[in-house]
Amino acid sequence: MRGEAALRVGGAAITLRPTFARLVAAEGELGSLFALVERAADGRITLAEMVALFWHCRHDAPESVTRERLGEAVAEAGLAAVTPVLKLLLRQVLAGR
Template identity: 50%
Template sequence: MSNPVRGEASLTVDGSVHLLRPTFDALVQAEDDLGPLFALVERAGEGQLRLAEIATLFWHCLADRAGLSREVVGQAVLDQGLAASARPLRALLGEILKGSG
C-alpha cells in the first residue's frame, strides 16, 4: 500500500491500514500544530518526542482522514506501542530531513 521510495508509510487504526503520505501541504499543516519540524526531528533523536506529537504528525500525513480524529489516531499509536510506531515515524522524519514531501 505505501511506497517507501516516496517516503510513504502505513499505520493501522482500528484494524484498518491507512496510508501516511508526507506531502508538502501535510507537513506545513503539521508544522502549524507542532512548531518547527526540524526541532521535532531533534526531539525524536534525543528520545524526547511525545506520543501526542507522533499522533499529530501521523494525523496530518494521513492520505485520507475520513472518519479519523486525532484522538483515534493517538489511541492507535498508544495501542500499538512505540516499537510499532517507529517504522512509520522514521519514514516521515526522513522525509522532513530531506526537505521533500
C-alpha cells in the first residue's frame, strides 16, 4: 500500500502506516508535522522525534513491541538503516495520498 513502510523490531517486521488519525496523534505529541519535516531536512530531527513518529504510525504491531523496544530497535539498526523509512513517512506527510 502506498505510504507504508516496514521496520524490523526484534524478529518482527512492523508495518508503519501514516493514516490521518495516526499523523494527528503524532502531531499532538510532536507539534507541527511541517516543522518536523523542516527539522528533518535540516538534519535537526531528534532520535526521540523519529521514534515518536514511528510509534504513532505503527499498524498491527505485536503487544511485545513497546515504545521503548521500538526505540532500542531504531538505535540498534542505526540511522543509516532507518532513514529511508523516515523519508518515506515524511514524503507522505507532504504529498498525502
